[in-house]
Amino acid sequence: MITLLWLTAPYVAFTSFLLGHLWRYRHDQFGWTTRSSQLYESRLLQLGSPLFHFGLLAVIGGHVLGILVPASWTAALGVSEATYHLMSVSLGTLSGLATVAGLAILLYRRITVPAVRRATTRIDKVMYTLLTAAILTGMLNTIGSNLIGGGYDYRATVSPWFRSLFTVSPHPELMATTPISFQIHNLLVLVLLAIWPYTRLVHVFSAPLGYLTRPYVVYRSRGDVPAPSARRYARAWEVSNRA
């Protein structure tokens, strides 16, 4: 059971994540979009979307620090466990709350604005459920275990387990002793990673940083555009999955 959950499942999720993105990038450029709904409704979106996105960017940054950077490295920099804990809990709570508040506004908008609700596809609904669940359990871990519950040092269990997946010497047993809320959070994130390439979340990988350096006006020759295959637009993912 431990092997299945903490060894097989992550590798399946990573494979789906990687191959899925490759496949979709090659075959569904037309469907690769944010599918913004701002045209329908702008006021709530302007409130919720920046809160959610900037909050989530901070949350992801925090995860990189907490999961990918070994505790020994931060210790070598002179950051004690207590200092790290304080930093992680305070900043994590702050950015987490921004994310949750933003998500709440966006979900409220998605449900109550008829045009936005109608534009929500089946895969959107699955994705929103998973994303919300993952964010809420993550919030629970930060506030419940680390702020109120006195603290749980995930850098001794979860982080080494996650890193061990990438060094091809996996240690699934590290996860066996973690609190159940951490286990659920991890599983939800794994499922989210697995379905990621088939949802609108792919827009994360289109962050247009090249805009900062490219010339304002792009010139292209007629010959630069390859003749598209006839079936290409039929594959448009979200359109064919319309609920």
Next chain:
Amino acid sequence: MKLMAQLAMVMNLDKCIGCHTCSVTCKQAWTNRGGVEYAWFNNVETRPGQGYPRQYQDQQRWKGGWTLTKRGRLTLRSGSRVKRLLNIFANPDLPTVGDYYEPWTYDYDNLLSAPPGDTTPVARPKSQITGEDTTITWGANWDDDLGGGPEQISRDPVLAKISAQVKLEFEQTFMFYLPRICEHCLNPSCAASCPSGAIYKRGEDGIVLVDQDRCRGWRQCVTGCPYKKIYFNHKTGKAEKCTFCYPRVEVGIPTVCAETCVGRLRYIGVLLYDADAVLAAASVPDDHDLYPAQLGVFLNPHDPRVVAEAERAGIASEWIEAAQASPVYQLIVDYQVALPLHPEYRTLPMVWYVPPLSPVVDVLASTGHDGEDAGNLFGAIDTLRIPVEYLAELFTAGDVAPVRAALERLAAMRAHMRRVNLGEPVRPEIAESVHLTPAELEAMYRLLAIAKYEHRYVIPSAAASDAHRLDALASGCSLDSDGGPGMTALDAMDSKFHLTAHPADTHGAATPADKAHRINLLNWDGKSTDGLFPPIRANGAEHVRERTR
């Protein structure tokens, strides 16, 4: 110098009757699909009026186009690149569908399926966005013909720039139509605001297009375009815009809007320009200098140095010849009767307009004066400062002089041609007063009033200049697939029954060259049968196309 060629358009507003045929045929060709129900790549708005989308010209609010920084550098009005990226999660300057109008249809089925009852069944309006019952409160053309009266018209952002006293008088006297498509600007701010680099200007013909595969739906372009001619497809999540009907012009036939224009008021032709001069022209400090600055970017195709440079730049001889015969060049440069729309947006637009003289003539005639007399007309243009000021806000960033000059040339043409038509002695001073010769006035008259199809549309086909590339294209039209435009029963029949043997063949059948071989009674002008019937060929001599000039 970096010489480039561009297909440009001129519309003669004197001839627009506001019939919306261009809008409807364009819609049928390009936007009769879900997701762009609200989008009109071509629309005709009544001026004064709010336009479409509502008050799009109010750039304080919508932040379209370019502006100059304090140090005189050109920057997007919506902010720097960094600011654009920070606004990527929620664009604060994005119009919502209500600013265009909520598209609707009617529940026609109820007319047939309603059970017997005391009342006549009605077809209720249904929103095409939500599918729910809806109340129709606005449309793409709600204030057409000044509909809605002063309450609506007074919200015209252009009118707001003219003093209040002028406004009152103005409403009693003046109205005209403004057909609008994408301007295919030399300095497109939509392309400049696209974070993904999906919007590009084609090197060969200057057409501005959205790469549907590269667009990621960041919707910054909708804000960037001051003409609000980029539309967000809410089903596919991609930006769409007027394509200048590139599949048509590539084979030498005009855009759908031009082809179907009832008033024959549109002209399409090639302009040569210096791409290296664009930035400087768009950055001139005074808004009034933008119109002459743009004229300075265009190159004279009759100048041997320009021709040599064009050849060096690899521009096909057919394109250079087309540039020399370009009706657009004649109207913009030779006669200077065409003006750009809102040069103050600093995008260097490439769809220009001949300002309307008719309202001035009408006012004269209604007050008992001779509306065609040169002296009367010149005086009227000057004293009727109101429309001139309004036109100047549209076409020359508020500078009245170029508008007055254009109107005076049109007035001189009318007065001169009336003398010619009535057999009165020609007075050369009429032409001289507007810096033209009588012969030029007559040529201008022919181009504006009676020019035939091949003189209004001088479009070099891409086929002749690069046949091999067209061969590659012919294996798959980029538009004939699901999700793209043209997803109709006819397309299905076409691919199944090969109604058209080969895409290139269909297009070729309608090239202007072939028009000479067809019977075309629509060209009858009541005098001669030239152009109505295929020419009689002796010894295989080719039909020689006569040029306007």
